[in-house]
Amino acid sequence: MIIHILGGGAGQLSAIRRCRSTGLTSFVTDMNLDAPGCLLADYCSAASTFDAEQTIAAARDFQARTGSKIDALIVTGTDQPVLTAALTAEALGIEYFLDSARAALVTNKKVMKERLASAGIPAAAYCFIAPGFDDSELEGLQFPVVVKPLDSQGQRGVYRLESAAEVRMRIDEVLGYSRCSDILVEEYYPSDEITLSGWLIGGKLHIFSVTDRVTIENPPSIGVCIAHHYPSKYNSRLPEIRRLTEDIIKTFGLTEGPVYFQYLIGTVSSACADSHDRRGGIIINETACRLGGAYEDQFIPFITGVDILDLMIKLSCGREADADSAELLSAADLHPGRVVSLQMFFCAEGLISSLSGMAEARELSGVIDGAFLLEPCTEVRSRMNSGQRAGYFIVCCGSQAEADEIVKQAYSLLRIDDENGLNMIQYYDKMLFGGNK
Structure with a gap:
């Protein structure tokens, strides 16, 4: 085959x-x-x-x-x-498992936003504009705003901007990451981010994980992910997250296969698509129907016992999940006492001279995988999107405190040195459970 x-x-x-x-x-x-x-x-x-x-x-x-x-x-x-x-x-x-019409719903932000709005799904207030736009087209949106290409990924061309003049200055750059002729402009929604990974069988949702998506800003670039933490600090809101996910699934007509949705959980008052104040409200940010890009195929089996890569291959080949996988799926929401800290680190600007310590970090108890993604002689520029990520490693263990200690040990071993022997790896307290409260 x-x-x-x-x-x-x-x-x-x-x-x-x-x-x-x-x-x-x-x-x-x-x-x-x-x-x-x-x-x-x-x-x-x-x-x-x-x-x-x-x-x-x-x-x-x-x-x-x-x-x-x-x-x-x-x-x-x-x-x-x-x-x-x-x-x-x-x-x-x-x-x-998807026809092209449904695939467009989860890959093109214009199609996606219009369908979500028609169903009353909570999302940030938005509009679409093209080069030469008039400032009046932005009326009704409060600044700051976030601009995005309609059909890109990895935070490429995603910027937080403070005025119509800044939008005008950036629009051609945003379009440089797109095959479309217009861009999305959304109201900025002060928030934390979470990511839901799940699977559909006959339209029924099985949730594998909800993780805190820890991000870092390098203005005007925003939303670049540096860590995922499981379990989420918002686990108490899982019933609300499930209901919203099921509403989106129904709205999009999805029935089979993977779902990978990103949500924003408001941290201060902000207007949303329905023009109501939603302090602390959960709104949809991104939708996708694929296995996640945060190495979920490696850590979800630890959390749930479900081999999601096997599920994906069977689905693609037109085969149903076997009885064991189906039984695990039915219990996928019940997995206490398992902790994951996925670290996705970047480098400071400079020229990479050498990389070391990954083999030693991978030998640490609890580290299930890791790799450098850049090579010697790479010129690292200012962090703007996920395509500049320098490496990753995955910690799976039994407690958040244990995960944080393993993460610290790993970073003490990892080095990406510049020409002067300085370690270029960027490490932030918020990459730890203890620093992301």
């Missing part, structure tokens, strides 16, 4: 390795043929995961060259290729 995996980056390596270990043939498309997944895959071709026409052409060329039929498509760890996969599946007559 041949599995077409869209993307060959760090977020797809687990899927590629799983194909190899289970006897499945992997065909990877990525615009960078030097991506680690391309080197690991059985076959690879050059095609942007954002470009459906390129991906369809590459898939057809692969089938013609090999005389073999692609049996399934998989997207993990990345948002926009979900639409590319749906369009490719339709063009090639391959079964996929």
